[in-house]
Every structure is written in structure tokens, then in C-alpha cells.
Amino acid sequence: MPRIPSKSPSASWASPKAAEQQVSPDVEQVFGRLPRTFTEWAVRNAAPFE
Structure with missing residues (x-):
């Protein structure tokens, strides 16, 4: 079955x-x-992350 390319959610989040x-x-x-x-x-x- 061929893969259907989709726009990644992160791609749309990268340029709001x-x-x-x-x-x-x-x-x-x-x-x-x-x-x-x-x-x-x-x-x-x-501080909590150090």
C-alpha cells in the first residue's frame, strides 16, 4: 500500500x-x-531543571 504524504503538524507549528x-x-x-x-x-x- 503506498504511503500518502501528509503535512506534519510540526511543520505548520513551525510557521504560525x-x-x-x-x-x-x-x-x-x-x-x-x-x-x-x-x-x-x-x-x-x-532551579528544578538544574
């Missing part, structure tokens, strides 16, 4: 559309603060 890169305003409404960047999160949570 501009609208998909926007953070929802829900984050600020739910948590009462602006969302953190991944770098901010990583710095705050580095």
Missing part, C-alpha cells in the same frame, strides 16, 4: 500565522497580570 502569534487578552483578565515570555518563565523556574 501572525494572528496565531498574538496572546489572548484572556491571560491578563484571568491572572490579573500581563503574560510572561518563555524566557521570563524559564528564568523563574530554572
